[in-house]
Amino acid sequence: MADDLKQRRLHAMRGCDRILSGTRPKTIRERLADLEAGGDLDAMPDFYGGGPVTELEERVAGLLGTQAAVFFPTGTMAQQVALRYGVERTGVTAVALHPLSHLEMHERHAYSQLSGLRAVTSTHEPRNPTAAEIAALDEPVGSVVLELPMRDAGFVLPTWDELVDVTVAARSIGARVHFDGARLWESVIHLGRTLPEIVALADSVYVSFYKSLDGISGAVLAGSDEMAGFARAWRHRHGGTIFQTFPAALSALSGLDRELPRLPDYVRHARTVADALASLPGARVFPHPPHTHQFRLWLPYAADALAEAVLTLAERERIWFAGGWQDTDVPGYAMTEVTVAGHALEWTAEDVAAAGWLLAQELD
Structure with a gap:
C-alpha cells in the first residue's frame, strides 16, 4: 500500500x-542524460579512483578553497571519518553535537556505534551553538560539529559573526571544527561570504551532491592534504572505496554546472x-x-x-x-x-x- x-x-x-x-x-533515461552532461562518455571510467572521480575531487577542492577533497559514497561515512580524524588529532573521544544534528537524527548514531565516540550536547536551543555555549562546555571535546544549515531546526543558519565567534571558541578549548555542510552550497547568501571564506573557518567540511545539486548520490570530505590521506585510508576500511563510481561522479559534475x-x-x-x-x-x-x-x-x-x-x-x-x-x-x-x-x-x-x-x- x-x-x-x-x-x-x-x-x-x-x-x-x-x-x-x-x-x-527523473526517469533512468533522464538520469543517464545527466551523466552525458557531466563529462566525456568516451573517456575511461574510474578504477578505485581516477577518471571523473578525481576530476570531481579536484573541482570541489577548488570551489571550497581546500588543499584536497575525497569522494565518499555517502555523507554518513564521510562524517564518521571526519570525527575519527578529530580523535586522532586531539586524543579526545567526545564530540560536541546538537541533539537535532544529522548525526543524531539520521545516521543511527554511527559515530558511537562504529567509532566509539561520545556526544556532548552543545546546546538544546533550536539552532547551532553560540561561542558562549561552546566556552561553557564542562568537559573536553575533540571536535565541534556545526550543521550549516541545521535542517531539523528549520534550515536555520547563524550570522557570519556568530559563525566566526563559535569557531574561535571551539579552538580556544582545543577542539577541531567540522562543518556538516550537506547544504553548504546554498548558505552563502545568508552568510554573505564566498564558499572558500566560509570553509576556511573549519578544519574539515562535508558537502553533498544530491541534496541541492540534483546528483545521484555521493559526497566529498574536504580539508588538508593530511586529512585527505587519513580519509582515503579510512574510507577503504569502511568499505567506501568502490571499484567504479563514475555515474555518481558524472552526475555530481553535471549538478555543479547546472544547479550550483x-x-x-x-x-x-x-x-x-x-x-x-x-x-x-x-x-x-x-x-x-x-x-x-x-x-x-x-x-x-x-x-x-x-x-x-x-x-x-x-x-x-x-x-x-x-x-x-x-x-x-x-x-x-x-x-x-x-x-x-x-x-x-x-x-x-x-x-x-x-x-x-x-x-x-x-x-x-
Whole structure:
C-alpha cells in the first residue's frame, strides 16, 4: 500500500506542469542524460579512483578553497571519518553535537556505534551553538560539529559573526571544527561570504551532491592534504572505496554546472514564496524570511488530509503544491519542508496564493 501511494505521488508530480516545492522526479533515461552532461562518455571510467572521480575531487577542492577533497559514497561515512580524524588529532573521544544534528537524527548514531565516540550536547536551543555555549562546555571535546544549515531546526543558519565567534571558541578549548555542510552550497547568501571564506573557518567540511545539486548520490570530505590521506585510508576500511563510481561522479559534475549557479536565485525567490505562503489563512512559515531555499510551512489541517488534497490537485489541475506532510505537536497543524528550486522560479506571489486557495477548496 505504501509503495502504491509512493508511485501515485511520483506519477502525479511528473505529470504536473507547475511545481512549487521540490523538483520533477527523473526517469533512468533522464538520469543517464545527466551523466552525458557531466563529462566525456568516451573517456575511461574510474578504477578505485581516477577518471571523473578525481576530476570531481579536484573541482570541489577548488570551489571550497581546500588543499584536497575525497569522494565518499555517502555523507554518513564521510562524517564518521571526519570525527575519527578529530580523535586522532586531539586524543579526545567526545564530540560536541546538537541533539537535532544529522548525526543524531539520521545516521543511527554511527559515530558511537562504529567509532566509539561520545556526544556532548552543545546546546538544546533550536539552532547551532553560540561561542558562549561552546566556552561553557564542562568537559573536553575533540571536535565541534556545526550543521550549516541545521535542517531539523528549520534550515536555520547563524550570522557570519556568530559563525566566526563559535569557531574561535571551539579552538580556544582545543577542539577541531567540522562543518556538516550537506547544504553548504546554498548558505552563502545568508552568510554573505564566498564558499572558500566560509570553509576556511573549519578544519574539515562535508558537502553533498544530491541534496541541492540534483546528483545521484555521493559526497566529498574536504580539508588538508593530511586529512585527505587519513580519509582515503579510512574510507577503504569502511568499505567506501568502490571499484567504479563514475555515474555518481558524472552526475555530481553535471549538478555543479547546472544547479550550483542557480542556487542564489532559488534562495532569493524562496523569500517571495515564503511571504506568499505566510499570507494564506492560518499558515505559519519558519524561518521568515528563509535562510536558504528551504523552509518549514505549517497549515491548519491534518497531514493525511493535506497529502490527499495535494495529490488530487496535482492529478486534476497539474499543479504540485508541496508533499511530505507530517502531523505536529501544534494542535490541528501539519508541517512540511518547502524546497524552492527548478520550476518554482516561475511562480509569482499571486501564483502561490492562487494555488493555496485551490488547495483550501479541496480541504474545506
